Amino acid sequence: MVGARRFQEFKDWSPGYINVTPEHVAIMAECTACGAAREFARESLPSHLQFSLISEIEQRLKCTECGAKAGKLKFGFHVGEHHEH
DSSP, rough: OOOOOEEOOOEEESSSSSGGGGSSSSSEEEEOOOOEEEEEEEGGGGGGGOOOOOOHHHTTTOTTOOOOOOOEEEEEEEEOOOOOO
């Protein structure tokens, strides 16, 4: 059985550039227009954006739910990932 998984954001923290975000840090993309959120896959970034400022990447995010270009990247970790055997 798998327990509930919840994203816990680091408050007031941004690495500035995406390439200096440690691999163990989870990234969530959230639409500030509709509230939809999903895991952000850094490997999905085009090569010309892999060393970009977070703010430059956010400007290009488009919500898959409502179509707004109002994305915000949040950094943190997942809690509640308990596995029972």
